[in-house]
Amino acid sequence: MKSHWYILGAGAMGCQWATALLEGGHSVTLILHSEARLARLSQLGGIVLEADGQTTLWPVEGLLAENCPVIEHLLVTTKAYDAVSAVSNIQHCLTADAQVILLQNGMGSQQAVRTRLVTQPVMAGTTTNGAWLRQPFHVVQAGRGNTEIGLLNPGQHPTQALPNTPMLSVQWHDAIEVSLWRKLAINCAINPLTAVNHCQNGQLVEQPELSKQLQQVCTEITQVLDSKDLDLFPEGLFRAAASVAQQTGQNYSSMLQDIQKGRRSEIDFITGYLLNEAEKLKLSLPLNQSLFSAVKNLER
Known part of the structure; x- marks a missing residue:
């Protein structure tokens, strides 16, 4: 099923996942933290992706956190130290059963977000995909890898299937903390x-x-x-x-x-x-x- 995904964190990973979701037929909106970033995205007309020797422009919209509508699917790709505050800023927009996927380095931030979101099925992931930014919203794919995603909430169940697209290799993991x-x-x-x-x-x-x-x-x-x-x-x-x-x-x-x-x-x-x-x-x-x-x- 195709979904509309909101992405918090428009760094290399956020931009890479945005293009992958778009390629898979999903629609995407980037949640940005400043008018300057919004203007830059608009100026470019979307996200520029360098992959497999080709450069492609993927049209994608952006908005500020204060203008967020109702969110049913949220991907968080911020730095670990920004995850809790970023999610807190848009928490009121999440539906009670919104699908939330966290992709952060290290540990601790995922568990902190999980404690804030009581009803939503919160998932964490780890990935070996490689990417880096040549400049804002211009991402270079450095390597294709695998992504494992699983639930952090005991007793919760995901309400939707995981986003799997040609650019992504996503597998479910029953014990994601491992x-x-x-x-x-x-x-x-x-x-x-x-x-x-x-x-x-x-x-x-x-x-x-x-x-x-x-x-x-x-x-x-x-x-x-x-x-x-x-x-x-x-x-x-x-x-x-x-x-x-x-x-x-x-x-x-x-x-x-x-x-x-x-x-x-x-x-x-x-x-x-x-x-x-x-x-x-x-x-x-x-x-x-x-x-x-x-x-x-x-x-x-």
């Missing part, structure tokens, strides 16, 4: 190290000293996973993280990009979330704590 933890562990292993060392992902396995640090970070993270009975990596977290770093060797992590551009990073929802869980379990993670502090200092 997927979120898997992605969190990999991000905790790779992102802070690349941010602190200002390096590409691949250098974490190519340079012996960085590889040693990666192994030490993974050993600490595994303590938390083991204490929570999360057996996520049959080959071990270090091998899994090293494999991801190698596969994305030329990439700069989103955390490093945020630091380089003078933006706030999502460290609080990545390593910060891990450290909070470790504290509850009375575990000490000195290297992860050191990396957390170093990234926070880089933000200043």
Whole structure:
């Protein structure tokens, strides 16, 4: 069934999903936070997508949060630290059974949004799709991946089928927090190290000293996973993280990009979330704590 989707967060992921939904026959409206952004979208005439060697303009409308109509389908692709406030601004527009999908890095923001939305089926997702912005509303697809989505609300059931289009590969996951933890562990292993060392992902396995640090970070993270009975990596977290770093060797992590551009990073929802869980379990993670502090200092 084709639906009208409202998207909060018009960064790389939001723009990529907007074009994918449009290709699948859905209609899309971007919820923007300023008149300037609205004017820019109007000037472009929509979202420009670079993918598979082609550049395509996808006409899409935008509006400000204060002008939102009734919303039955909402996709939230903001940064993790903006998710709660962004959803709060349009919460009054959501129908009681509105379908809400959250796509944020790390953990913590999804659970915070879930506590605010009592009646709506709130879903969280994790994706390996790659995209980056050449400029506002001009998105470059860096790679096709898979997306797993599942319910966060105990006892809730989705009211509609998941949006699956030719550009997206979306699968349902009955225990989505397991997927979120898997992605969190990999991000905790790779992102802070690349941010602190200002390096590409691949250098974490190519340079012996960085590889040693990666192994030490993974050993600490595994303590938390083991204490929570999360057996996520049959080959071990270090091998899994090293494999991801190698596969994305030329990439700069989103955390490093945020630091380089003078933006706030999502460290609080990545390593910060891990450290909070470790504290509850009375575990000490000195290297992860050191990396957390170093990234926070880089933000200043």
